[in-house]
Amino acid sequence: xxxxxxxxxxxxxxxxxxxxxxxxxxxxxxxxxxxxxxxxxxxxxxxxxxxxxxxxxxxxxxxxxxxxxxxxxxxxxxxxxxxxxxxxxxxxxxxxxxxxxxxxxxxxxxxxxxxxxxxxxxxxxxxxxxxxxxxxxxxxxxxxxxxxxxxxxxxxxxxxxxxxxxxxxxxxxxxxxxxxxxxxxxxxxxxxxxxxxxxxxxxxxxxxxxxxxxxxxxxxxxxxxxxxxxxxxxxxxxxxxxxxxxxxxxxx
Amino acid sequence: xxxxxxxxxxxxxxxxxxxxxxxxxxxxxxxxxxxxxxxxxxxxxxxxxxxxxxxxxxxxxxxxxxxxxxxxxxxxxxxxxxxxxxxxxxxxxxxxxxxxxxxxxxxxxxxxxxxxxxxxxxxxxxxxxxxxxxxxxxxxxxxxxxxxxxxxxxxxxxxxxxxxxxxxxxxxxxxxxxxxxxxxxxxxxxxxxxxxxxxxxxxxxxxxxxxxxxxxxxxxxxxxxxxxxxxxxxxxxxxxxxxxxxxxxxxxxxxxxxxxxxxxxxxxxxxxxx
Numbered sequence: 001x002x003x004x005x006x007x008x009x010x011x012x013x014x015x016x017x018x019x020x021x022x023x024x025x026x027x028x029x030x031x032x033x034x035x036x037x038x039x040x041x042x043x044x045x046x047x048x049x050x051x052x053x054x055x056x057x058x059x060x061x062x063x064x065x066x067x068x069x070x071x072x073x074x075x076x077x078x079x080x081x082x083x084x085x086x087x088x089x090x091x092x093x094x095x096x097x098x099x100x101x102x103x104x105x106x107x108x109x110x111x112x113x114x115x116x117x118x119x120x121x122x123x124x125x126x127x128x129x130x131x132x133x134x135x136x137x138x139x140x141x142x143x144x145x146x147x148x149x150x151x152x153x154x155x156x157x158x159x160x161x162x163x164x165x166x167x168x169x170x171x172x173x174x175x176x177x178x179x180x181x182x183x184x185x186x187x188x189x190x191x192x193x194x195x196x197x198x199x200x201x202x203x204x205x206x207x208x209x210x211x212x213x214x215x216x217x218x219x220x221x222x223x224x225x226x227x228x229x230x231x232x233x234x235x236x237x238x239x240x241x242x243x244x245x246x247x248x249x250x251x252x
Numbered sequence: 253x254x255x256x257x258x259x260x261x262x263x264x265x266x267x268x269x270x271x272x273x274x275x276x277x278x279x280x281x282x283x284x285x286x287x288x289x290x291x292x293x294x295x296x297x298x299x300x301x302x303x304x305x306x307x308x309x310x311x312x313x314x315x316x317x318x319x320x321x322x323x324x325x326x327x328x329x330x331x332x333x334x335x336x337x338x339x340x341x342x343x344x345x346x347x348x349x350x351x352x353x354x355x356x357x358x359x360x361x362x363x364x365x366x367x368x369x370x371x372x373x374x375x376x377x378x379x380x381x382x383x384x385x386x387x388x389x390x391x392x393x394x395x396x397x398x399x400x401x402x403x404x405x406x407x408x409x410x411x412x413x414x415x416x417x418x419x420x421x422x423x424x425x426x427x428x429x430x431x432x433x434x435x436x437x438x439x440x441x442x443x444x445x446x447x448x449x450x451x452x453x454x455x456x457x458x459x460x461x462x463x464x465x466x467x468x469x470x471x472x473x474x475x476x477x478x479x480x481x482x483x484x485x486x487x488x489x490x491x492x493x494x495x496x497x498x499x500x501x502x503x504x505x506x507x508x509x510x511x512x513x514x515x516x517x518x519x520x521x522x523x524x525x526x
Contacts (some may be wrong), residue, residue, distance in 0.1 A: 047511060049411060052411070052415035053415060054414040054415055055411075055414075070415045072411065072415035072416070077408065077409045080286075081466060082283045082284055083284045083468075084406075084459065084464060084465065084467070084468055085465055090408075094406055095401070118463070138416065144415065205298055235425075
């Protein structure tokens with residue numbers, strides 16, 4: 001459980017003159033679920049891209065465990081209409097040669113039987129699930145997901161989180177997820193990191209699934225997959241956006 | 253006499269089919285990655301390569317390969333830094349062509365048939381040319397086949413590729429190399445001005461009938477080969493320049509595919525949703 005898969009120290013990223021990230025220390029261990037939240041433009045996607053190796057940091061360094069297998073689900077994957085590709089062929093690009101395993105992966109994420117469809121014919125939610133199926137077929141040590149629940153309603157989001165939790169329980173992989181929701185996070189998260197160019201605060205989500213207030217907020221359908229994260233900020237910002245957002249935090 | 257005719261026509265046909273076989277799959281990547289202008293820049297640089305090769309009395313093939321490669325590498329690294337990609341490529345493509353034409357005119361005592369380099373001269377393909385064309389085409393096809401999964405992943409999404417240990421810049425370099433080789437071998441068949449057409453037109457025609465990238469690549473090669481044979485035949489019958497006639501045949505097949513695809517879809521299954 002203690003094996004560190006990816007760690008980063010004093011991470012900084014600049015785009016031209018603008019700083020996207022500064023002084024970020026990060027580590028994720030095997031089997032851990034870490035959720036990264038933050039307002040728009042806070043560098044969540046940049047952090048994920050640096051950690052998986054899609055872009056190089058301007059400062060600091062990233063260490064990845066040797067032979068680390070990453071299953072990455074990018075925030076947006078636009079397949080050009082000029083490229084014909086079936087869901088099954090898309091999954092095969094993961095390197096999985098067994099058609100049965102590919103079909104099983106689709107069933108697992110809830111889009112069974114869609115293997116012959118064109119990727120461009122999938123709905124937003126189905127597309128997102130196909131991306132997850134492909135990531136799972138890589139048998140990853142680390143699942144890195146960038147806003148995987150965008151476009152899902154709350155029961156859909158809860159079902160997605162339960163699926164991730166069961167994948168973690170089964171395979172022992174770590175899950176690193178960027179989420180757009182500042183306050184409602186996956187309850188199975190071991191840690192929540194709030195980012196706004198730097199790490200603002202970090203902690204465990206509140207286990208409030210049993211509380212009647214929670215039931216009122218999320219209803220029964222979500223079955224405890226969602227939880228609240230309470231931000232604890234000990235500093236002020238020029239970027240008021242984050243603090244304003246944190247002030248809107250619903251009282252648990 | 254007829255044996256001789258048959259011989260140079262057979263060589264021309266083989267040269268056209270060889271180029272098409274490589275241009276089809278490579279053209280798919282040009283279409284998927286929206287590199288048509290990039291192809292133009294690389295192809296137009298060939299004229300500059302011809303001029304340099306003649307000035308240095310080096311083989312034309314080598315001159316074209318080196319200058320096209322240099323051009324492709326330059327625009328690939330400089331792209332998007334100061335100007336938008338298409339502006340940069342537009343400048344590079346036409347600058348290479350203009351400089352090449354000017355450079356050719358400076359060559360002392362050399363009367364070269366510029367039209368042959370601009371529009372191809374497939375009927376003059378010698379046995380040695382043919383061997384070179386097939387070697388280059390085989391090289392392009394094996395490069396693509398060797399790295400197929402990595403190239404596709406990098407084309408789908410650069411970040412996804414990087415996260416899976418595929419360096420998208422390396423895959424871009426592979427395509428750049430393949431493009432330069434193709435330009436060098438296609439120069440004699442369709443000429444510098446029409447090489448991009450042999451890349452883009454068969455791939456576009458194949459799109460409507462393909463369900464996977466592999467099908468599209470294979471179909472593009474087949475449509476390109478059919479265009480080469482059709483064009484050769486038509487240019488013989490109508491006494492038209494061969495390179496442009498080959499491209500015109502490819503465009504005719506593209507138009508046919510645009511008309512035929514919806515009809516075939518209606519016949520085979522329910523209309524697609526989404």
